[in-house]
Amino acid sequence: MKKPVKVAITGAAGQIAYSLIFRVASGSLLGPDQPVILQLLEVPVPEVLEKLKGTVMEVDDCAFPLVHSIEIHSDPMSGFEGTDYALLVGARPRGPGMERKDLLTANGGIFGPQGKALAAKASKDVRALVVGNPANTNALIAATAAAKGGLDPKQIHAMVRLDHNRAVSQLATKTGVHGNDIEKVIIWGNHSSTQYPDISHTTVGGKAAKSLVDQAWVEKDFIPTVQQRGAAIIKARGLSSAASAASAAVDHVRDWALGSNGKWVSMGVPSDGSYGIKPGIVYGYPCICKNGQYEIVQGLSVDEFSRARMTVTENELREERAAIEDLLA
Numbered sequence: 001m002k003k004p005v006k007v008a009i010t011g012a013a014g015q016i017a018y019s020l021i022f023r024v025a026s027g028s029l030l031g032p033d034q035p036v037i038l039q040l041l042e043v044p045v046p047e048v049l050e051k052l053k054g055t056v057m058e059v060d061d062c063a064f065p066l067v068h069s070i071e072i073h074s075d076p077m078s079g080f081e082g083t084d085y086a087l088l089v090g091a092r093p094r095g096p097g098m099e100r101k102d103l104l105t106a107n108g109g110i111f112g113p114q115g116k117a118l119a120a121k122a123s124k125d126v127r128a129l130v131v132g133n134p135a136n137t138n139a140l141i142a143a144t145a146a147a148k149g150g151l152d153p154k155q156i157h158a159m160v161r162l163d164h165n166r167a168v169s170q171l172a173t174k175t176g177v178h179g180n181d182i183e184k185v186i187i188w189g190n191h192s193s194t195q196y197p198d199i200s201h202t203t204v205g206g207k208a209a210k211s212l213v214d215q216a217w218v219e220k221d222f223i224p225t226v227q228q229r230g231a232a233i234i235k236a237r238g239l240s241s242a243a244s245a246a247s248a249a250v251d252h253v254r255d256w257a258l259g260s261n262g263k264w265v266s267m268g269v270p271s272d273g274s275y276g277i278k279p280g281i282v283y284g285y286p287c288i289c290k291n292g293q294y295e296i297v298q299g300l301s302v303d304e305f306s307r308a309r310m311t312v313t314e315n316e317l318r319e320e321r322a323a324i325e326d327l328l329a
């Protein structure tokens with residue numbers, strides 16, 4: 001048996017975690033031979049911690065072979081002790097009629113202290129994924145705080161994988177193939193309604209996606225459907241997406257940790273000037289992961305249509321940054 005690794009999950013009594021914890025415990029995240037220590041974090045509110053105890057009872061009742069032990073915490077300084085992977089889910093979700101950036105004030109304050117605690121307590125190689133919305137700017141806040149404590153901002157990502165998976169699914173349905181046959185989808189920018197799902201480089205069964213679908217469908221159907229999918233789920237379910245968000249979080253961290261086998265995956269990572277997106281924001285890019293590291297895919301052509309959309313979502317992220325600049329100080 002391998003040595004157990006520590007996986008911290010915040011928002012552990014919430015709806016995403018109710019799916020995520022079981023996926024991690026079953027081995028979907030790090031493989032079928034990797035034992036895990038679950039570090040479950042919640043707010044220090046008795047009713048919430050009681051609810052979390054109920055979830056833990058259920059994890060116990062699954063008798064998962066890979067669960068080494070389970071801890072409950074309400075302070076990130078104890079909860080992130082020795083953490084190898086952190087899934088930062090805990091934050092308020094939006095309701096009908098809200099944009100995700102409307103949550104900045106409610107949620108931004110959560111991520112500075114968590115970034116600080118990761119730097120102080122987690123493994124020096126920790127990899128953290130921010131799921132809580134607005135995910136990109138929350139990741140920027142966490143990464144800025146973590147960097148002050150010595151972590152590399154590249155260790156803290158934002159999740160745009162749900163958008164990536166949604167784009168794959170929409171295109172698969174349209175072209176009548178399985179999602180497995182689709183490669184090189186990109187989500188540029190923000191996990192918001194300005195994100196740019198780009199199929200300029202996408203292949204479907206080895207053929208250029210652009211040769212299989214018309215541009216009017218891309219502009220009027222595909223892009224808005226992917227951009228608005230979160231809102232459509234809220235309208236249908238009365239609650240924001242949960243199991244699909246957990247699944248995307250598993251996909252993101254698994255590919256980061258174990259490698260994407262040469263495949264492109266969309267990840268919200270610190271902008272580094274690639275594709276003209278100057279540093280200072282966390283931006284969705286196409287990435288390839290290997291040996292526990294990610295690299296932004298370089299050298300792609302960007303046409304006028306794509307550039308305009310990449311700039312819109314970049315501008316929104318710079319506005320979000322300006323709105324929380326005080327949290328970066």
Ligand SMILES: NC(=O)C1=CN([C@@H]2O[C@H](COP(=O)(O)OP(=O)(O)OC[C@H]3O[C@@H](n4cnc5c(N)ncnc54)[C@H](O)[C@@H]3O)[C@@H](O)[C@H]2O)C=CC1
Pocket residue numbers: 010011012013014015016017041042043048089090091092093094110130131132133134135159160162163191240241242245
């Ligand atoms: N990036 C993405 O693709 C997606 C992001 N989300 C976001 O994920 C977040 C969580 O969603 P749900 O699980 O549905 O919400 P939820 O309300 O069911 O659960 C959130 C939990 O986080 C806890 N929490 C709040 N502050 C915390 C803190 N400082 N430390 C630890 N726990 C804390 C709350 O007590 C609550 O139990 C929301 O912000 C939502 O908008 C949701 C879907 C997709």
Ligand SMILES: O=C([O-])CC(=O)C(=O)O
Pocket residue numbers: 093094100133162229230231233234240241
């Ligand atoms: O839309 C929301 O608020 C939840 C979310 O981020 C998504 O489903 O993409």
